[in-house]
Amino acid sequence: MSERRRLSPDDRRAQLLDIAKSTVEHHGVSACTVERVAEHASVTSQLVHKYFGTRMSLLGALLEREDARYQSAIRAGLAEATSFEQVVRVFVAANLDLVSGASAIGQLRGVPELADRHADRWRGEGRGAERVLVQALAAEYVADRSTTEFVLRLGSAASIEAADIAGARSIPDRDAHIDRTVRFILAGVEALAAKRPADQREAALTS
Amino acid sequence: MSERRRLSPDDRRAQLLDIAKSTVEHHGVSACTVERVAEHASVTSQLVHKYFGTRMSLLGALLEREDARYQSAIRAGLAEATSFEQVVRVFVAANLDLVSGASAIGQLRGVPELADRHADRWRGEGRGAERVLVQALAAEYVADRSTTEFVLRLGSAASIEAADIAGARSIPDRDAHIDRTVRFILAGVEALAAKRPADQREAALTS
Structure with a gap:
């Protein structure tokens, strides 16, 4: 089983936002891409897109x-x-x-x-x-x-x-x-x- | 002789700017047209254009x-x-x-x-x-x-x-x-x- 099955949808959403937040704070908005967030969460980019849609929607949700x-x-x-x-x-x-x-x-x-x-x-x-x-x-x-x-x-x-x-x-x-x-x-x-x-x-x- | 011959170029220029200023202060920028300034100075619009060029140049000079x-x-x-x-x-x-x-x-x-x-x-x-x-x-x-x-x-x-x-x-x-x-x-x-x-x-x- 991949790691992503271990978190509830709410917890996964919160985790992805936490990673996005940390990325923005330490490396700037431009560094905060779907790929980077996915990589740090050890999930696929597709999963991040499934939760938030586009990169801009992810930033908006954050x-x-x-x-x-x-x-x-x-x-x-x-x-x-x-x-x-x-x-x-x-x-x-x-x-x-x-x-x-x-x-x-x-x-x-x-x-x-x-x-x-x-x-x-x-x-x-x-x-x-x-x-x-x-x-x-x-x-x-x-x-x-x-x-x-x-x-x-x-x-x-x-x-x-x-x-x-x-x-x-x-x-x-x-x-x-x-x-x-x-x-x-x-x-x-x-x-x-x-x-x-x-x-x-x-x-x-x-x- | 028309009135405009009575003023030196410097005085005429100053007079036209004074009229433009008063018009802006009392009636707003949009009311300050070459025609209105000319009318109040009892000169032709052509003379105002000769002194300042366009209406915008007149406002800029003011x-x-x-x-x-x-x-x-x-x-x-x-x-x-x-x-x-x-x-x-x-x-x-x-x-x-x-x-x-x-x-x-x-x-x-x-x-x-x-x-x-x-x-x-x-x-x-x-x-x-x-x-x-x-x-x-x-x-x-x-x-x-x-x-x-x-x-x-x-x-x-x-x-x-x-x-x-x-x-x-x-x-x-x-x-x-x-x-x-x-x-x-x-x-x-x-x-x-x-x-x-x-x-x-x-x-x-x-x-």
């Missing part, structure tokens, strides 16, 4: 899975965040990972054929993120609607720029890069929005 | 003049600036004016045929701006090269975002919009770079 996983990770991070600063940190880290050339998402989003569906998946997520940020800010700061929108838009632009800086070269210390980005944004927010007194803050968080 | 004027205004503003904050303010205001739909530059830069040469004219200016910002920051703050580049890039991204916010709708108070943008950026810079003591600051400015 990006879809990674997008979904990453969105779950963001939601988990937000669920654990107990301050505006921690919420900002989740988004700054997410921007960094999403554009990083070292991540499969960061590389696959640059494939023209996959870009539109990737952008669609993140568009809704972006609106959700905005709501979370608005609520987290309102819990700790006094700011009218215009100021809230203003600081969140400037903060987002700063976060994306910080991710682009990291994406363009290798940042020696990811955590330090996230930290200084968060500090820049927080200082900007606090320059324009007054911090609530501690008693009012609790009230806003529990309401 | 954008070139406005770019040069605006770059002179920026340099004058920078020559008068005596603090990092004032330098930042000059660039924030420039970004705002350049993308504003109310300005001739803001509208003409959106014309595909004119975009490349406009971008070329501002590319060198951008490099000069970076040098000025680095020097002005170093005169007042202690920051290593990496931190300097980081805060200036995040600050620039914030400034461009603020300009886009203003460009997308009418901002009731231009000065207040500039002011809050400068405050956001300055706070971010000061979160990451230490302010020099006053005596060291003077030394840096006069060296």
